[in-house]
Amino acid sequence: MPPSCPCPAVTSSPQMGLFEGLFGGDHNRGTGSQQERSSSSAMAVPVPAPAPSDGAIPPLSAAAASVVRRCARIAGVPVDQLLRRFDAAEEQAGGPLEYARSVVEHCSYIALRVEARRQDHLGDREFHTLTYDMMLAWEAPDEETDAVFQKTAFSILRDDEDDEDGGSIFYSSPTQMAIQVDGRRTVGPEAFAKIAPACPAIAHPITVRNLFDALTNSTGGRLHFLIYHKYLKHLDEVLSSAKRILGGHKAPALQLSDGEVILDIHGAATTKPVLQHIGTSTWPGRLTLTNHALYFEAIGVDFSYGEAVVYDLARDLKQSVKRESTGPWGAHLFDKAVMYKSSSTGEPVFFEFPQFKGHTRRDYWFAVIKEVLHAHKFIRKYRLTSFQKAEALSVSTLGVLRYRTVKEGFHILPAHFKTTLAFNLAEKLPKGDKILEALYGQLKQHCPRGSQDFGQSSSNELMLADPFPLSAYTMARMGLLTLNEEDNHEERDFTVGDVQIGGTSSVQMALERSVGYSGRVEAARATLDQVKVEDIDTNVAVLKELLFPLIEIGKRLLALAEWGEPLRSYVFLICFLYMIYSGWIWFLFPGFLLGSTLFMLWNKHYGNTQSLGAFEIVTPPRRRTVEQLLALQEAISQLEAHVQAGNIFLLKLRSLMLAAFPQSTNKVAAALVVAAIAFIFVPFRVIVLVILLEAYTRQMPLRKKSSEKLVRRLREWWLRIPAAPVQLLKPQETRRWRSRLRSR
Template sequence: MMLAWEAPDHKTEAEVVQRTAFYGGDGTDDDDGGSIFYSSPTQMAIQVDGRRTVGPEAFAKIAPACPAVAHPITVRNLFDALTNSTGGRLHFLIYHKYLKSLDNVLRSARRISSGHKAPELDLLDGEVVLDIFGAATTQPVLQHIGTSTWPGRLTLTNHALYFEAIGVDFSYGDAVVYDLARDLKQCVKRESTGPWGAHLFDKAVMYKSSSISEPVFFEFPQFKGHSRRDYWFAIIKEVLHAHKFIRRYKLANFQKAEALSVATLGILRYRTVKEGFHILPAYFKTTLAFNLAEKLPKGDKILEALHGELKQHCSRFRGGDDLAAQSGSDELTLADPFPLSAHTLVRMGLLTLKEEYNPEERDFAAGDVQIGGTSSVQMALERSVGYSGRVEAARATLDQVKVEDIDTNVAVLKVLTKIIYLPVVVYNDANISK
């Protein structure tokens, strides 16, 4: 389908082949005797058949039709992550690698939800385990509270964080629950930590809320770098932002389930990119929908458009507008089209809803797939991304300039005032007294 969208006729196909001909090469060895079989798997995939590739437009239009594969808010960032080393063209073998990695992540999540290797936690209805880290004998998470440190296992669900301390017999104690769903003035930050409260290792996530007396630090030991900490920081923030979105628009029932399902599938895709391609997209390139909306300028418009589409999904009836007007917008009957992301999790066995829900008796509308049009979410996203370019330019300016004296300070101020379009008034000696 992506190839068909990329080249719907022979004329367009010829242009695409000409535009991407430089990818393939002739498949022969280099002059220095090196073999293509010693190149990276990505380069191998390109050399197989460089003509059968797709660009961002085709991927962004088709991929979100399957909610497990992509979401409209982050689909272009996902494309950039997958084509990071292929010049902005997606080869089928790379896409197949992504699907295979995604399948492995979904199978792992399904095994945990079914009780296989799952922590003994008292989960709520609709609570899905997103990831677990901290084996008792190899790489436990270190929890720091004040000057005290405990090794243990950390579990993240779409509602809370659970920490289970490891005992002397390598068994897990009762879980301490850190609720991410309620409005508890919660704060999550990257932090440095170490023994006796020393700030030595930049590998921790700090969590604090009004329900605990002092901040809690979760340290993720890693020999080199802090990618493991950055991953956990991002997915914890995604859960917090999802519940902030739910509280803001007072979502309930199936609307709430759909919002959490969007976050759940986004985290599983984020985990797929990390494990399959060893990439952690950050800043404006993240593949987490709620994190991206919170970071982008005018991101509130994206969330507003998402809420509008969610209301439209959950209020559309097969019987027409009269039936929709007679019922509440948050309540669904068996005749309603079911929200796409929540429907996906139910069919995968990751989410269990009320007993009256039967996926075989319900039909759902693929309203996110619009042919020849642009959804309100996509329009809001495009406007927000346009503003983000100015913000990135400002950040790059600040990163590159060294502030050494007052002349440099003045230069920085001049650049910033041009970027944010603020008028500048300069007073000379003649009018300074005025």
């Protein structure tokens, strides 16, 4: 166990008066609380007695009791009064373990609310030790659980020492070697998820599990203190850097609006600029991301930055951002760019992040830009205003800064369902909209209590208070945000009845359901990665093999229509005509659906319950690169020929409609009149019957010659029809041509 950290003196704490109102100014009210103690003794859980002289607090473990005493010193109240207040307000049933954890949660949240008001709390090692000890105390709050964890930690340490195949620690990373030498007990995901979000700068309830997974990526799913200390240290550096930039230290000359915070800058060094591609034009420059917009400043010939081009991310401009490949003169060579497109830009804008190997810079910027876009989409969807809008933007801002901390401190970029960006995660998770609905529900409940001070709140209000402080207040205390006077209640709290000590919030419940669905999606995604092939010929072979049943059915029908075997063709024709005449043809599609359903149900209950076997496909012979390029060129030529044929058909149809060839126009008009009369007076069933009969019997021995003659005459007639003229204009001549049309 790490030693208890010294806490600040109570007399000098600015929160002393605040908690005197909460717990009562008189510290000698033990006798007056006897009725409260007697009413609580009827619960099924053990009630912690006042702390004896030796410092023990039954049924808490020694570590949990130490944390409670430190929390009491921070809050400025005696331990027994802190426990009595919790006992009077908390009325939940449960076993000793659940009750002890609730005590630790209650005391930890109160102490962290005081500690988080200090601007330098993230850079204080004593704060790091305190929060880490809170996690350890929550994980093992009673003696029995603490003994189990101590025994497990000791056995793991012995296994590591006795492992001869593990290699020397001197060949591992310095962090790994320090972890092995440190020998402290580690923290699990549940404890981290309970305590860390109490400080909004450290974690957010939506992404706290993913943050834990990122920090414990190389430590076997347990959080070591050295990793936790390193994370908070880098986070403090990132927040301090953002504050310095906002204060004007090495900041770009940008016209920022109120509440706009610079999240990151890339290309500040002229030797590593961002390349902006618009069409075939390319400009090197500096890219700046704020929680409202993107700013690009091109580098001039004198290595100075020009006027910034603003790409607004807050307005509803039908914006889209995606990964793209780009290169010189618009060539798609390097997969290192982000494409931005909106209704305010005439054509897509590409931001290329040059990197010698990989594309981590591009992936990072793509993720943070999407996070800002999703945050403003959430604000517009629920029409957030004033403080609720500031809170949503603060959640996004702190999330981006934490994401940047993980990238710079641990060289990790959690992506997809493991991302540490709250709004990105909600957009990607299955049923993630339920998470945003729950988040909006919590934001609606953040209503001020008028002029009532937090120190004058009753004990019942304390239990209904949101244990996670608001991100906007954290941003304001750190100097990154300026709140309006009506929203700036530094010593007030906000009632959130959805969150309780020891309970689960609606956001967390929605998150758990979404994560449950995401497991199935990840399993399906893994199967997709296994079947993806690179070669175009192999993909075509796979497609042909999958469509083999349909291809065979089509070949059989084509063989019947060619009348190669007249007897089978006659039988099929008679059966098909009878189905159409009797109306059975309309039951063909529903019958196919029902047959497919029965087939799937039979396979589910009576088929092979094992996993599907591998789909065997004979790969075609591999072709050289030159052969593949020639085949691609041939395919493009064929596609161009088909497009030309379609244009010619439409232009000839235009000639017929405008009577450019009067004799043919008369014939077409007469045919259309006959077709219209047929559709009016002849039943639709008969029309379908005639059309199918004519198409099927074209190759019939009795009709073959006449059909060929008819097709030949139609082709000759179609060739005689001229195409409508087309005039090709250059881009600069388009406006002149339109102005002439308007003048006419």
